[in-house]
Amino acid sequence: MEACDKEIKKLFEMGTFSIVDENDIPPGHKSINCCMSFKIKKDGVGNILEYRARCNADGRHQEVGSYGDTFAPTSTFSCIRSICSIVAQEGLTLYQFGVNGAFLLAECKERVYINLPGRYRLPKGKMLQRRRLISGLKQAGIRCL
Numbered sequence: 001m002e003a004c005d006k007e008i009k010k011l012f013e014m015g016t017f018s019i020v021d022e023n024d025i026p027p028g029h030k031s032i033n034c035c036m037s038f039k040i041k042k043d044g045v046g047n048i049l050e051y052r053a054r055c056n057a058d059g060r061h062q063e064v065g066s067y068g069d070t071f072a073p074t075s076t077f078s079c080i081r082s083i084c085s086i087v088a089q090e091g092l093t094l095y096q097f098g099v100n101g102a103f104l105l106a107e108c109k110e111r112v113y114i115n116l117p118g119r120y121r122l123p124k125g126k127m128l129q130r131r132r133l134i135s136g137l138k139q140a141g142i143r144c145l
Contacts, residue, residue, distance in 0.1 A: 003053035004036055008120055011055060017114065017128040025127060031113040033058045055117060 011017065039052045087094045112130040116122065 003038070003051040004118070007036070007053045007055050008116070014132065016130065016132045018131050019122065019126050020113075020129045022125050022127050025113060026111070029111060029113060031115050031127060033115045034117040036117050057112075057114060 034055050034057050036053045037056055039054075041049045041052055043049055084094065086092075114128045114130055116128065122128065
């Protein structure tokens with residue numbers, strides 16, 4: 001549960017949501033549920049370093065027309081192998097890194113309303129409007145480039 005609390009706190013600190021009244025939501029707009037996905041981060045020996053949680057939108061329920069492009073950049077194994085080959089030939093150093101909250105850096109241009117996952121509740125009559133994207137929304141992949 002500590003990992004979940006940390007994730008929700010990060011989302012609010014980064015200005016991912018704005019709290020709006022349910023009465024201000026235009027007719028026909030539906031809210032999207034969120035769920036948490038979990039991962040255990042281990043060191044090279046297999047010892048547990050930390051538990052991680054990520055809040056994901058259930059993008060399957062986004063209505064067609066409520067989002068634009070849905071491209072998500074991915075790499076193939078042959079592409080990674082080619083890069084490693086060039087690095088070895090040129091005597092370069094290859095670094096790998098992750099960006100925490102990468103999806104949260106992109107602004108959400110569409111009106112998307114979210115329900116918090118599990119035990120997290122808002123006061124009655126309140127709803128979250130997305131100001132930034134999160135994993136699971138159809139438009140998240142292309143906006144993070």
